[in-house]
Amino acid sequence: MKVTMRDIAEKLNISINAVSIALNDKPGVSDQMRLLILRTADEMGYINEKRKYLSVFSRSNICIMMQSYYADAGHFYSIVLKSIVEEAKILGYSSIMHYFEDANMDIPECILERKVAGILIVGKISSGNLKTLKNPGIPIVLVDFTSLYDACDCILTHNKQGGYMITNYVIQKGYKKIGFFGDLNYSLSFQDRFIGYKEALIHHHLINGYCDEQYIHKYSFLENIEKYILHHQIDCIVSLLQSKELPEVLICANDSNAFIVIQALTKLGLKVPDDIGVTGFDDIPLAQKMIPPLTTLQVQKESMGKEAVHRLVDRIQRKDYIPTTELLSVHIIERLSVK
Structure with missing residues (x-):
């Protein structure tokens, strides 16, 4: 039997x-009750039967998409996701989470059926x-x-700035082999x-320019990691660290890299920071619990989620716009992994 409004009401x-009132998007019920009615109607199959209500339903949902392997990559994205869901709720939107595999992505049903007003893609996705x-x-x-192939709205950390800042910081601490x-x-x-790391090396005359690869090749680990x-x-x-001469300090691309690097150095009998310094990037909760606590760059994780939601809502409400990229600044958190 077909679902009726009476069934939903009961x-x-x-x-x-x-x-x-809720299905026809008219005033007379609270926003919370409207969302409950729409969600219940959808769960009972009423929305699909009455396609005329689909546009009303779609205005209450956003879809959050993220590759599955990021879920196991640390606390960084968990904080971003929490911020997204909370801010979306404040602005009257429900969040539909969808994990995907980039090599074999299935389009979520909520997008195929146009039951969402907008999409947030967290982390990397193929062009x-x-x-x-x-x-659609x-x-x-x-x-x-950010995509290099197509214009999109993006909310990013100012990564180049961060790479420069942390390298400049260790240079000022007296490190030369970085x-x-x-x-x-x-x-x-x-x-x-x-x-950003290279820019700082050039600025302090530790390398002669972007074509000077000898210094970087000697001290850096950049692939198959x-x-x-x-x-x-x-x-x-x-084994990777044993393959070449170690520098005086390693600038790690993120805190997860730094955590494992410190464990590997310890296994090699080296002490951080006495024998070699280590820095991270992101300031995940684990960073201050490491031994030693990690000097790192704090990323505005909560702000990233909030800004993404506000940008998406603006794009939902305003169709005539030019895609823009917003860079969120970082700052250094000094701890004990650098002399």
Whole structure:
């Protein structure tokens, strides 16, 4: 039997008139009750039967998409996601979370059925998958990622600034042999942090320019790393560190890299920071609990989530806009992993 408004009303113990008001997007019920009615109507299959109500329902939802492996990559994105969900709720939107595999992405049903007003993509996504998601014309904002292939609204950390700041910091501490540790093929964020690192080396005349690779090759670890980080393969990191001369300090691309690097150095019998300094990037909760506590760059994780939601809501309400990129600044958190 087909679902009716009476069925929805009886399930929620409210009047049929309240159900009608909510479904037709008219004043007369609270925002909280409206969302409850819409969600219940959708769960009971009423929305699909009555497609005329779909546009009303879609205005109450946003879809958050993130690659599955980020869920195991530390606390950084968990803080961003929490901020997104909380801010969306304040602005009257429910969040639908969808994890995906970039190599074989399925379009979420809520997007195919146009039950969402906008999409937030947290972290990396391939250009092909991004293009597919843009086809329905639903507003999209990228969070902690930017596309070089297509114009999109993006909320990013100022990674280049951070890479420069932390390298400049260790140089002022007296370090001369400075390496970078991070898989540049893993993300654009790592690449930007590496560019900032190089800019600082050039500014302080430790290298002669972007073509001067001898210094960087001697002290840095830039590829075939992230698979070891994700699977916590410390012995592989030990072997990697043993493959060349170690610098006086390692600028790690993020805190997760720094955590495993410190463990590997300890296994090699080296003390941080007495024998070698280590810095991170992100300031995840684990950073202050490391031994020694990690000197790192604090990223505005909560602000990133909030700004992403506000940008998306603006794009939902205003169709005539030029996509823009917003960079959130960082600041150094001094702890004990650097002399």
